[in-house]
Amino acid sequence: MTRHISEEGPISATRRDFFKTGGALVVTYSLGACTSGPRVAADQVAPPKTVALDQVDGFLAIDAKGRVTVYSGKVDLGTGIQTAMAQIAAEELSVPLDRVTVIQGDTLLTPDQGVTFGSQSIQNGGMQIRQAAATARQALLAEGAAKLGVERGTVGVRDGVVAPKAGGKGIDYGTLIGGGNFRLTVDPKATLKDPKDYTIVGKPIARIDIPDKVTGRFTYMHDFKRKGMLHARVVRPKAMESTLQSWNDSDCRKLPDYVGVVKKGNFLAVLGRTEWAAIAASRTIETTWSDWAGLPDQSKLWEYVRSTKVSKDEDLQKVGDAAEALKTANAKTVTASYNFAIHTHGSIGPSCAVAEIVNGELTCWSASQQTHLLRKQIAKMLSMRPDDVRCIYVEGAGCYGRNGHEDAAADAALIARETGLPVRVQWMREDEHGWDPKGPPTLFDYQAALDDKGNVLGWQSEVFIPDRPKDLAVALLTAELANLPHEESHPGNIQGSLAIPYTFPNIRVIAHWLAETPFRPSWIRTPGRLQNTFANESFVDEVAAAAGVDPLEFRLKNLNDPRGAELLEALAKLAAWKPRASQVAASGDVARGRGLAYIKYDLVRTYVGAIADVEVNLKTGKVLVTKFYVAHDCGQIINPDGLRNQIEGNVVQTVSRTLIEELTFDRSRVTSVDWASYPILKFPEVPDVAVKLIDRPNEKPWGAGEPTSAVVPAAIANAIYNATGARMRSVPFTPAKVQAAIKLM
């Protein structure tokens, strides 16, 4: 094997030697067949197409056969929105659903509809597509009437054919537009179809993707290949901020199909012609790293959070004068502190991406929830023009937020840039658990004062959460390791839903934005709202108990929101709730109880109420959630079965997070790097879930990917209180913590 050490030089797609580019060392050995044969250009090249958000052509195309293509910037992360988007477009255009194809998250083809997060896909992204389709429909009706020589008002459309309502010859969409452009600005006032005429929206349509997924015919990101593609694995630092001091791959060179390394700063990757060669090399290469032990002591995490420098305080809600109200003489006061552990996303498929550069243009295939943002981030990292970077979404394993997909994409982009060759990067399990960004630790303090009739005089909550830089992006790990340009990491809008829906006369809700947090923060399903609702709705339960009032009655009494009240009443009926003032008496070793929680998401959208039934083993402290009842109102429902699937998933995933999950770490790095050290809920512990959907076809559709999760932890905490009298104020509710809380009583 010949060893080539690179020299400064431009990247060339045709050269078979290797370069030292931009300070990166690239060493490879005997590349052999992987550059033979013609290089494959990005084969999704399409004619120039607008991606403008205000253009119908940004979102829709209709070909000569009347087939509709929807271009969606929001992507299906396993939540079923591909099908939902198809339903929305098919309905508004009045075409059969099977005539619609959805292209997702391709920066060259799809409008930038923002990151697929925050339960916004349907309510924002879907509504943009609906409005574009409505604009198209109106134009097609007018054009059809003109071609048929009849009055506009006399025609209608059915199955993509514009025809006189009275009957007679029609003209189909394919003939009317036939692959041409609409050249229309989306009309925000275009008349929408009356929901009473819906035949596709609101129906439990089977998901488009499932047959291929259950028969092994689906191409996930992890299955995606390019010709001549190398396989890479990233060699991780010994500690989070270690410096790479030396490396030696002489033993790797004895491995068949080993290619070489790419090193830049503290970024080190090994390359193989086969996947197994890359894995074997990553386990064989010798490295020395500097010591680093800058993480806080996990056993004192909450002291660390409480003592972290506050960069600013912010009032998130202010009604009356809470400070004065809390000082009311003879008032009954309630205080509590809560905390919520650091969580990892825990995708079942570790992150994976493929990148290649052809003629100076980088194409990156990724399961990213944010291809448009990823494009900007990769361009910044590599000092490229964003126009020279294209990111294409390929569905991966569910990510539940900003996990490692974007980092794997950046790994692939950097290696492709340094080698000039197509590269696939697959993270290993320890990469995903150890190095994806984390949901930050969250700490709360609460105070309330009550009068002798159980009325709340004042409510104050404080949350300690990492500060938000200007740009909503999580830094690319690759760029951090390689000392390349990158953003400061943003934790997401984690202040959401800390403000409360209740009509107390004096309320103050304060965010203490912290200057530091131990791990690269990011959004994980229901970011902030999960933690905030755990604390809010647990404390509501504590205050209701102090007032001696049934938790349901207490909420209804303090809500001035008929839609919320209707939801709570539907929930009570679903679960056959029996009023009670405080906990029930336990008997034997197992105590049973039920708890309730409620949210109006961000105070402006989806309503969810939940009741949990639990069994607590008083000896072991083990909690089993046996049943969840959920009432859900997200306005107009696009696909009720898809919605139920999301609600069930929210419950199960969040029961796992509430009872079991907690990142562990030593002073140097994450130590919970597999499913043994970071376990999640298994089948035998999964609760039954009963769902009551409240459909409001004439209302705006709101999101459902997150809101149900928000109510799960407090419902469980309140159920444990009901069963045992113990308050669980620290997630996860491990048996040890439950035992300790019971002993405290």
Added chain:
Amino acid sequence: MKISLNVNGKSVTITAADPQMPLLYALRDDLGLHGPRFGCGLGQCGACTVLVDGSAVRSCVTPVVSVDSKKIVTLEGLGAAGKPHPLQQAFIDEQAVQCGYCINGMIMQAAALLQTNKKPTDQEIKAGLAENLCRCGTHLRIVRAIKRASEVTA
């Protein structure tokens, strides 16, 4: 080293530079199959499950040399979209998928379970799949799908 595999009823020979390479990589990279999935490489999650001589096996920790000449069935071998296996049809009927990354393991594990217990109770299904992880929380639908399949095939 040349290794003979019998995959989904067909005999194939692969050249494995390292006979200890896990079966998963032979199936995915050498044979181009999409059913078995890489999830952990540790035998902890079940996403890579295949049937070897009828038993559910974690292909990510099974050296390819150890299955030389054995009968391997992957998700593709159970059935196809036009002619799905009763389990696959039941997963479609129950819409028992979210991201679907774990579903290969769920179906293959269930296929093995139904060979030994044709009419499992919900509790037996849950116990049988206890070491298959799902992160989306599709568990309840998966149990219903397996129950439905057992009613069709029993």
